[in-house]
Amino acid sequence: MTTLRDILDERVVEGDRALWEPIDRGTSSRQSATEKASGDRIRCYACGHCCPIADGQRGVCQVRFNRGGKLYVPYGYAAGVQCDPIEKKPFFHVLPGALAYSFGMLGCDLHCAYCQNWLTSQALRDPKAVSPIENADPKAMAKDAIAQGARVIVSTYNEPLITSEWAVAVFREARALGLKTAYVSNGNGTPQVLKYLQPWIDFFKVDLKSFDGQRYRQLGGRIEPILETIRALHGMGIWVEIVTLLIRGFNDSENELRQLTEFVAGASVDIPWHVTAFHRDYRMTSAEDTRTEDIERAAAIGRAAGLRYVYGGNLRSRGGLEDTRCHNCGETLIRRSWFWVEDYNLTPEGRCPSCQTAIPGRWARAFSGQITATPFMPSSRSRLVKIPSQK
Numbered sequence: 001m002t003t004l005r006d007i008l009d010e011r012v013v014e015g016d017r018a019l020w021e022p023i024d025r026g027t028s029s030r031q032s033a034t035e036k037a038s039g040d041r042i043r044c045y046a047c048g049h050c051c052p053i054a055d056g057q058r059g060v061c062q063v064r065f066n067r068g069g070k071l072y073v074p075y076g077y078a079a080g081v082q083c084d085p086i087e088k089k090p091f092f093h094v095l096p097g098a099l100a101y102s103f104g105m106l107g108c109d110l111h112c113a114y115c116q117n118w119l120t121s122q123a124l125r126d127p128k129a130v131s132p133i134e135n136a137d138p139k140a141m142a143k144d145a146i147a148q149g150a151r152v153i154v155s156t157y158n159e160p161l162i163t164s165e166w167a168v169a170v171f172r173e174a175r176a177l178g179l180k181t182a183y184v185s186n187g188n189g190t191p192q193v194l195k196y197l198q199p200w201i202d203f204f205k206v207d208l209k210s211f212d213g214q215r216y217r218q219l220g221g222r223i224e225p226i227l228e229t230i231r232a233l234h235g236m237g238i239w240v241e242i243v244t245l246l247i248r249g250f251n252d253s254e255n256e257l258r259q260l261t262e263f264v265a266g267a268s269v270d271i272p273w274h275v276t277a278f279h280r281d282y283r284m285t286s287a288e289d290t291r292t293e294d295i296e297r298a299a300a301i302g303r304a305a306g307l308r309y310v311y312g313g314n315l316r317s318r319g320g321l322e323d324t325r326c327h328n329c330g331e332t333l334i335r336r337s338w339f340w341v342e343d344y345n346l347t348p349e350g351r352c353p354s355c356q357t358a359i360p361g362r363w364a365r366a367f368s369g370q371i372t373a374t375p376f377m378p379s380s381r382s383r384l385v386k387i388p389s390q391k
Ligand code: SF4
Pocket: 044, 045, 046, 047, 048, 049, 050, 051, 058, 059, 060, 061, 062, 063, 064, 109, 161, 162
């Protein structure tokens, strides 16, 4: 029987040499004596795991593998294509109201017990995670995004860092048609993958899931590469927004939230921080759902840390936590209801109309309306070919 793994292993290309290197030929400073002696081993740099991979083996993500001393990586398919309001990603300081054409592949380098995209992210680890895939072509996807009215194309749903070659192929075509490009990522990057992405990416959402190294180890990663990625992205001039899914008893202590938000403020007080409500999902079914007062308490901690733009999400707050207000004079600049932009008051130069303060973000000259506040499937999918997948 054909397995999903068989199907995916046919949809690969050789990984970009910016993202891997042999480690048995004296090319890596990280090479150990064991590695030198072990044959056609390579090291992948697409995410912070920096996996050494022996011939015939896979990296932690399961989707990048060594065949004959070369790294092979996912290419030529999509597992989920959807049109989302950009507010859903969430980006609140990027082209408000824009349609974000969103695509995913399969696999992740972490294994969070509360993953909301586990059907795609855990597809090669968890037999219950079944996701159909479709053959896809970068040019056709970019054209489809334009046909839907999108202004941004986003690699999301699985961890995009581990499928960066495919994302860049799509982004090249998208940029040629005038689209902006974005990642929705766990931020477990490396200097190599950020350098590879820098010419092609405009916006980057990072999930900062905790400020506790032990918690990150439970999720299958380390906190250090994520913190480094946030600092590096901001330093590169790529627009960054950060999300923390607030989970009671997991990451909601005052001390942890203070440290986390002080870290973000240390990178830049202008980075928007979204603190969003947890609902039971996947394998985390014992934690209680986040309450409105939890979100409001966390938001207050973020503001006390110096962050200028703090947002609450996944729950209706009582204090207008979905709205953007000028950090200087408090004027309401963008009023939102869930993902719908109700009012937009920025000047064409992206300034507060009241005090003329420049508002950090990537703004259009004018608000040009909003196609939808709820996700929808693109209608012109005939260019993509459905592949039946089996476990
Ligand atoms: S993407 Fe990350 S997990 Fe996958 S092989 Fe590369 S370094 Fe390992």
